Amino acid sequence: MSLITKIDQDIKQAMLGKQEVKLRGLRAIKSALLLARTEKGASEEISEETETRVLQKLVKQRKESADIYQAQNRPDLYQIEADEMEVIESYLPKQMDRSEIETYLKELIGRVGATSVKDMGKVMGTANKELAGKADGKTISEVVKQLLA
Known part of the structure; x- marks a missing residue:
């Protein structure tokens, strides 16, 4: 099963379960994957390597934003970024220590x-x-x- 199919299923589950935090993260993943699929030169299906790269980019963006919010003493915005980052990381392969x-x-x-x-x-x-x-x-x-x- 491709990642985009899994994300679609998880979005449905999050909607049914009214899980707003998870839903935000999943929608961000889906949006980024659809963008990667429609980029110039991309084939209809994107490779697993590209999917991983897209997810890593999303995590990095969330981490940088969270760091900025923490430095500016904005715990409300920091928490949003941290929650989304956690959801996105759950779809990445296990990271080596x-x-x-x-x-x-x-x-x-x-x-x-x-x-x-x-x-x-x-x-x-x-x-x-x-x-x-x-x-x-x-x-x-x-x-x-x-x-x-």
Whole structure:
């Protein structure tokens, strides 16, 4: 079952259950997926990789907005963003924690043959492809710098 079909079903369930918070998050996901589907050059069906990328973008937007609202002491708006972010994250693959990323990157550095920070590009390119959807690029970059330093 495609993600858009699952989202449609979940929207119906949220409407029946009068779950406003979940409904807001689901509608945001559906809107973003429909936009991705209609972009120039996109095929009728979008790939799982593209779906994951869209969801990650939505989570990142919500996180940035939530941080701004928290800094401006707006707990009401912060809570809305945090709730939507939680709903969207539930449709993403399980994220790796820092220790799992570190273990994977140590193995990858050995495989690629990286020895210094100069080889960071080689490691990052491979890591971003292999860990797409499972780990945040910023965290990957931090760990790679730490391991190669």
